[in-house]
Every structure is written in structure tokens, then in C-alpha cells.
Amino acid sequence: MNFFYCKNCLMPSTRPRITFDEEGICNGCDWAKKKTTCIDWEARWKELEQLCNKYRCTDGTNWDVIVPCSGGKDSYSIAWSLKNRLDMHPLLVKVSAHIPTTVGDKNMRNLADQGFDLIEITPNMRTYCALTKRAIIEQGRPQQVFETAITTAILKIAVSFKIPFIMYGEEGESEYGGKMDMAEKASKNRNWIVETYFSGVDTMSYESDGVEKKDLKWWAFPRQDELDEMGICYTHWSYFQDWNHLMHYESAKKMGFQPVTSLSVEDGVVGFGTYTDYTSLDDPYMRTFNTYLMFLKFGFGRGSHEASSDIKRGIITREEGIKLAKKYDSYDCIHFREKLLERFEMSRKDWDQMVDRWANRAILEKTDGRWQLRKELHYALDINNYADIGKGS
Ligand SMILES: [Zn+2]
Numbered sequence: 001m002n003f004f005y006c007k008n009c010l011m012p013s014t015r016p017r018i019t020f021d022e023e024g025i026c027n028g029c030d031w032a033k034k035k036t037t038c039i040d041w042e043a044r045w046k047e048l049e050q051l052c053n054k055y056r057c058t059d060g061t062n063w064d065v066i067v068p069c070s071g072g073k074d075s076y077s078i079a080w081s082l083k084n085r086l087d088m089h090p091l092l093v094k095v096s097a098h099i100p101t102t103v104g105d106k107n108m109r110n111l112a113d114q115g116f117d118l119i120e121i122t123p124n125m126r127t128y129c130a131l132t133k134r135a136i137i138e139q140g141r142p143q144q145v146f147e148t149a150i151t152t153a154i155l156k157i158a159v160s161f162k163i164p165f166i167m168y169g170e171e172g173e174s175e176y177g178g179k180m181d182m183a184e185k186a187s188k189n190r191n192w193i194v195e196t197y198f199s200g201v202d203t204m205s206y207e208s209d210g211v212e213k214k215d216l217k218w219w220a221f222p223r224q225d226e227l228d229e230m231g232i233c234y235t236h237w238s239y240f241q242d243w244n245h246l247m248h249y250e251s252a253k254k255m256g257f258q259p260v261t262s263l264s265v266e267d268g269v270v271g272f273g274t275y276t277d278y279t280s281l282d283d284p285y286m287r288t289f290n291t292y293l294m295f296l297k298f299g300f301g302r303g304s305h306e307a308s309s310d311i312k313r314g315i316i317t318r319e320e321g322i323k324l325a326k327k328y329d330s331y332d333c334i335h336f337r338e339k340l341l342e343r344f345e346m347s348r349k350d351w352d353q354m355v356d357r358w359a360n361r362a363i364l365e366k367t368d369g370r371w372q373l374r375k376e377l378h379y380a381l382d383i384n385n386y387a388d389i390g391k392g393s
Contacts, residue, residue: 009308055165063091071108076252097283104282303328
């Protein structure tokens with residue numbers, strides 16, 4: 001099995017569902033180029049206006065669109081546009097972070113100060129933690145249970161409040177290099193969501209030792225016919241507007257969004273795991289933990305992920321991105337590992353076993369007790385850009 005990188009960004013061939021063209025360019029980069037050349041964004045915006053016209057509540061009796069919201073820069077920007085440019089009445093819905101931060105809470109509260117209605121769903125923490133611990137051990141996916149809830153719990157609110165229009169942020173598969181079949185479609189269905197976002201794991205399988213059906217109300221996924229009956233429109237902002245995280249950051253700052261400086265002071269953590277100071281501030285610990293597992297399994301981490309977006313946007317060069325990837329990708333959560341162990345009732349031995357279990361030995365090697373990308377692969381593939389790594393993991 002050959003291991004190689006996209007010749008434009010830093011995504012490796014081990015990334016799930018990625019594809020490459022004959023020039024060695026990944027589908028995420030290909031899509032980034034198409035977005036500037038082939039997509040009629042004016043027509044897409046008109047499509048959005050029509051959708052808003054279809055769902056808008058004009059008599060003041062209800063909200064008309066749900067914005068799943070972490071309190072991050074993207075949800076700020078989307079909520080503002082829906083309200084002020086499209087005359088909608090958004091209800092912002094957040095699923096609680098496992099380990100909240102002061103700056104994340106402030107950014108969320110500030111949205112209410114800016115005139116938005118918010119709901120925060122805090123699941124039963126015993127169930128939330130038990131399910132997450134299982135996902136860490138069995139799938140190596142610390143955010144699997146949270147990511148499921150930001151679909152299923154949001155749908156529960158949509159059904160309960162009779163708001164069939166749901167506007168997410170970016171569609172990550174097409175945006176970052178994955179399945180492309182939904183890049184050209186405005187609305188997603190249940191099967192596609194289970195297959196793509198939940199890695200084929202339906203929420204019904206969560207019911208097992210110690211977790212009963214009654215504990216899973218926030219993870220109960222309605223059937224497709226129930227969603228059809230309600231006329232659900234489950235869509236992403238990135239379908240209607242070229243996804244530009246820096247533009248969102250600039251507009252969020254105008255609304256009082258705070259970057260990481262507060263996090264470092266008030267939460268006792270200096271920027272870790274990445275070079276940006278404005279991403280995943282509501283739950284940086286779990287986000288960084290999740291990307292560490294991604295690094296162990298596939299050989300790319302949060303540095304590569306964020307640098308690849310910036311390379312595609314022309315904000316940094318590939319060479320600058322490689323330096324950032326080398327610096328941040330193998331960051332092993334050392335500054336907040338104790339928080340994670342406490343949250344999920346794991347011992348240090350459990351942690352070490354979990355890390356060693358997920359480390360992909362075909363691409364990683366352990367140096368000074370820490371898993372690193374093997375030296376011959378370490379982004380030094382510009383020369384011949386592939387290496388035989390045997391069968392992989
Ligand atoms: Zn690429």
C-alpha cells in the first residue's frame with residue numbers, strides 16, 4: 001500500500017474516503033478550485049432565498065430555522081446572515097461540551113446579548129460519558145457521540161418545536177476531502193447521514209450494557225418517513241455560500257466573538273494542538289483529543305487539517321503548512337490529559353493502552369515515549385511523494 005500526500009495540500013492517502021486525480025490532487029483541493037470557477041454562487045443564494053421564503057414564519061408565532069451552534073465564529077456569521085440578510089427568525093441550539101471553557105461559555109452568552117434565542121441541550125452526563133468512553137475505546141472516536149447528538153438532538157428539537165428547516169455550517173465531506181455526492185445537493189437524508197457522519201453506526205446500537213433505551217432520548221434518530229412527513233430540510237450553509245472561515249471570523253469579531261487569549265488566561269491552557277486562536281473554543285480539549293486519535297490512525301492531525309484549509313485559500317504556502325503540521329500534528333494532549341482521564345474515569349494505564357492500540361505502526365514510530373510520523377514519511381515526500389507502507393492498519 002502506498003502512502004502519499006496531495007500535491008497541493010497536506011492530506012494523506014490514508015484519509016478515509018479521500019480520492020486523488022491523475023495529477024495527485026485530492027478531491028478537497030479539486031472542489032476548492034471548482035468553487036471558484038464552476039459554481040454559480042448567485043444562483044445558489046437565490047436558492048437559499050427561496051428556501052427561506054418557503055419556511056419563513058411571518059406572524060411572529062414561531063422560530064423558522066434552527067442553527068446548530070457551538071458559539072463559534074461560523075455559527076455567529078450564519079445566524080447573523082439568516083436574521084439580518086434573509087429576514088429569518090433563527091433558534092440557536094447547542095449540545096453541551098464535555099469539558100466547557102470560560103471563553104466558549106462567554107461566546108455563547110454573547111449571542112443572546114446580540115439578540116438571538118438560544119437553547120443548550122445538556123444530556124445526562126452519565127450516559128454521555130459512558131457512550132463517549134465506549135466510542136473512544138471501540139472506535140477511537142472521542143467526538144462520535146457528540147457528533148451524533150448534533151444531528152439527533154437537533155432533530156428532536158426540530159420535531160418538538162415544529163421547525164423543519166435546519167441550517168448547519170460546512171458540509172465537511174466535500175469541504176475537506178471525502179465523499180463528494182452531496183456537494184451538489186442542498187438537502188441530506190437519513191441513510192447518507194448514518195453512513196457518512198456516523199461511520200455506518202446507527203444510534204440504536206448504542207443500547208447495551210449499562211445504557212438503556214430510556215437513556216438514549218437525545219440520540220434517538222427519527223425514521224426517514226417521519227422526517228419526510230414533517231418536510232424536513234436538513235442543509236448546510238456551505239452549499240449556498242463559498243465557505244470562508246476567515247470571513248466568518250471577521251464578522252464574528254464585529255459581534256463581540258472572543259478568540260483564544262481569554263482561554264489561555266482563564267482556563268489555564270496556552271494554545272495547544274494548533275496554530276489558530278479562533279477554532280473549537282467551546283470544547284478544545286475534545287476537539288484536540290479527537291484529532292490526536294485521527295493522527296494515530298491516519299497520520300495527520302489538527303495542524304495538517306487547519307493548514308490544508310489555509311493552503312487552499314492561499315493564506316499560507318504548502319511549505320509553511322508542512323512546518324505547522326510537523327509542529328502540531330503529534331501533540332498528545334499532555335497539558336490536559338488529566339482532565340480527560342477524570343471525565344471518562346480512565347486510568348493512566350487505560351490511556352496508554354488506548355493510545356498504543358490505535359497507533360498505526362505502518363506510518364508511526366515511537367520516539368521518546370511519543371508516537372511520531374515515521375521519519376521517511378514526515379512530509380518529506382515532496383521528492384518522490386510515496387512510500388510503500390505494507391498493508392497499512
Ligand atoms: Zn489537497
